[in-house]
Amino acid sequence: MSETVTTATAPPHEPLTSLSRAGTMAARSLRISRRNTDALVTSLMLPVMLMLIFVYFFGGAIDTGIPHTAYVTYVVPGVLLLCAGFGAATTAVAVSEDMKGGIIDRFRTLDISGAAILAGHVAASTVRNLVSTALVLGIALLIGFRPTATATGWLLALAVLVAYLVALSWLSAAIGLLARTPEAAGGFTFLMLFLPYPSSAFVPVDSMPAWLHGFAEHQPVTPAIEALRGLLLDQPVGNSPWIALTWAGGILLTAMALSGALFRTRTR
Template identity: 80%
Template sequence: MSDAPGVLTHAAVMTGRSLRISRRNVDAVITSMMLPIMLMLIFVYFFGGAIDTGAAYDSYVMYVVPGVLLLCAGFGASTTAVAVSEDMKGGIIDRFRSLDVGGTPVLAGHVVASTVRNLVSTTLVLGVAVLIGFRPAATPAGWAAVAAVLLAYITALSWISAAIGLLARTPEAAGGFTFFMSFLPYPSSAFVPVDSMPDWLHGFADHQPITPAIESLRGLLLNQPVGNTPWIALAWATGILVLAVGLSGVLFRVRTR
């Protein structure tokens, strides 16, 4: 069994490999960055005038940006599933195993690279949001909490995406996870208040993992009361992360027998 320093070294090497692969897949990187920006512009300029978000928000852009940040994180993290599936299908895993590189460093490399890409794309989305009128009022502590919630969700979603990549038999099947991750923010408070949705949808929208994250980001960025919502968001992210890491370990052993 490899010692911890060896695992960390292998993970760092695998992270560098995943980042170099990202540089060669420029179209995928651009898509993961541009799609959330395009959706934000569509909602703000096409639909924003028709959506009532209440007196607490000066304009729709102040309401929608936190949801777009989570959408960006989910969409970017979901591409990890395709990358992991391509590794499993291409036979490179057998070569890594012959070099005594275990499954944890390989998957961790994909997850860390995904996190780096997502932090860059999230920063870009936030910059565009400021250009079109978003004016955050977060305190330094609020910004730190925003970064913690985003980082927790990006990491958790990247790990669950890696597990999906191990479960899927083809990269095309793994790509279907991208649709799911892109859809999940819609039945939440990302784009419209939950109260405006049909009654039968309230239960799911209020109790799915994306809603507390969005409410936390919105409150923290606008310096509004958040109560215990950030802790609920971090609890969801932690639960997803623990489940995903355990599941990916089992699936990797099954796929590499």
């Protein structure tokens, strides 16, 4: 009788156990990030430096097509997505270092699943990215960024941003499993760092060469930037938020499936 009761009541506790293990892995990743001072400072400060360069070096020469709007107001949404790319890139390196260092084998002897290990890296990446985002927004407010979003606009903008943070972090984790060395993992993430440039992040798409319009308008970063820009400035956004969330959901599901398959292959 007791065995039957134990068996019947065990499954409900399993999700809580997996969640707590993922939390433990996330805390471990954050502790490692604090010790890796160079990478932490770079991921936090580089987006800020790029924003200042674009605003003060190039901003006066760029016509955004939006009257009475300072360039800093135009460029901040793009820098926020750039932050996500920089922050996610560190996830690929961290996952690759775990695979190379043999710590994964130790975790598996403790019955910690691959999903919990990767979810911990993704959660830590999301936290780091949110800190970097807050820093960028703070500096942007100091140099003239004046958002006019409603409370609903702020919540929707946060939802779009977090969706992209999580999706890019899972994709970066998959890249970390695919790469054989941390150096290669860092190189593979270049695409995520490059995508905001051929988009509406820094200049209007209409100002680009005609052959580039199709890619710039239909790549995943552009609808996210347009959604963030419209929501933060309380302007019409059309269906940009839903397109952005659809892209993020597709990237997330693909990255999770790919990372699961790669983890099983690498740990056989």
